[in-house]
Amino acid sequence: MNNILITGATGNVGFEVIRFLTKIDSSNRIVAGVRNIEKAKNVFKDYPDLAYTHFDFEDFDTFDSALKGIDKIFLLRPPPISDIDKYFKPLISKIKEKNITQIVFLSVQGAEKSKVIPHNKIERLISENGLDFIFLRPSYFMQNLTTTLIEDIQTKREIILPSGNAKFNWIDIENIGEAGAILLDKFGDYKNQAIEITGLENENFETVTELINSLIDNPIKYRNVNPLKFFRIKKREGMVKGMIIVMILLHFLPRFQKEPRISDFYERLTGKKPTDLKTFIEREKESIDKQ
Ligand SMILES: NC(=O)c1ccc[n+]([C@@H]2O[C@H](COP(=O)([O-])OP(=O)(O)OC[C@H]3O[C@@H](n4cnc5c(N)ncnc54)[C@H](OP(=O)(O)O)[C@@H]3O)[C@@H](O)[C@H]2O)c1
Incomplete structure (x- = not known):
């Protein structure tokens, strides 16, 4: 059984990742890492098997217990957080210290082109720390x-x-969530790849x-x-x-x-056309x- 921590669980993409992960027939234990567990329980009232842990990117004291026993992480950068050195450096160090090597990071299409955008900095932090990763780089959200x-x-x-x-390029978050769930589940098949995911238009x-x-x-x-x-x-x-x-x-x-480049990754992964x-x-x- 794998314990999978989902950050940003109550947000657009995190919610969809959890929704699709719960549909996958495997023995994953899904843990929502959230700032407010009561609020999250309300968001996920239809998901009785979901576990919760208190996790706040801005409160380093939450990292240790939230990462305990975790095997894989779905990591995102909440839009208000732009100081990567301040918040993500200690987080990535803690992830490494806990020997969690499997990270699916929600990045953005074109992240590799600019060293100043936060997603680029986070991608570099992850790879420079020697962690196994999948960088999922979506286009513009519908x-x-x-x-x-x-x-x-x-x-x-x-x-x-x-x-x-x-x-x-317009992509449906449901397609990103579905891809994110499959990549978490089948991490080994895609590890250490940066993957663009887009719609067709x-x-x-x-x-x-x-x-x-x-x-x-x-x-x-x-x-x-x-x-x-x-x-x-x-x-x-x-x-x-x-x-x-x-x-x-x-x-x-x-x-x-x-x-933007148009990618056929979603169709290759799922056998379906994106929305x-x-x-x-x-x-x-x-x-x-x-x-
Ligand atoms: N918009 C686009 O077109 C686009 C395209 C490509 C990539 N992206 C990237 O996608 C990411 C955003 O994804 P999204 O739309 O799913 O985000 P979102 O809907 O804004 O959700 C943000 C999530 O982060 C949580 N959060 C915020 N601050 C936190 C903190 N200090 N500690 C713990 N959790 C915190 C929020 O939880 P609460 O419930 O506690 O608030 C919420 O669950 C960004 O990195 C963005 O750059 C966006």
Whole structure:
């Protein structure tokens, strides 16, 4: 039996990893590493076999007991954590000290290209410490439409971003979670690989907005703004500065980059096509249409 610790368990991807891991017919014991166990128990009320441990990236005192007896880790970087040296260096050292060598790290497509992005730093920390890893590098989450962008969509009927005509590759988090679960279970087959996982469509926000409008009743608009204007709008709305900067980097920089590569990894792994945008929008129609 393998004890598998899932960090970010209550978040978008962590939840899906757990959902798919519980479907795999093997003797894994799944442990959700969470800041608030009571809150997590509520999120996972349909998962009676899930175990919980108190784990906080920002509280080093939680590392020792959370990692005790763990064989494999699904590791992610929560979006608010950007000081990698401060939080991930001690964590990776502790993981090494505990002889846990199997880490599936949720990275990002293109992480290898820039030494300054947090995911790149974490990947290097893991490999430089001699731990076995799988770096799972997904493209742009379809669920950004139903999480970070949903407030503008529902209240202003707009997607406001500094993205111009930049094309993003759109992936469904369910596909990432499913892949993450299989990679944790069959770690040895994929170890020490960096794997890009993408959907099949590279589309800009104008095209995605048109697609959304063809499927919902209350139309939305795409408003392209320059980064400074975006910063001012979001600051006025109360978004924290670090988050605005992450939003700008994520949405503005692709204007100067090549179109994302499309990977067939998900299909090779599962024998299925990844979710397409039309299917995703139809699935999330109620939330996107709500005003
Ligand atoms: N958005 C994209 O298009 C995209 C694309 C590629 C890669 N990524 C990467 O994906 C990652 C985010 O994944 P996600 O969307 O699943 O994240 P998410 O939904 O924002 O979830 C974050 C998770 O981390 C937990 N968390 C936050 N701070 C914590 C702390 N101090 N200690 C312990 N747990 C903590 C949260 O738990 P609580 O319930 O306690 O808050 C939550 O479970 C990021 O690294 C991002 O860069 C994103």
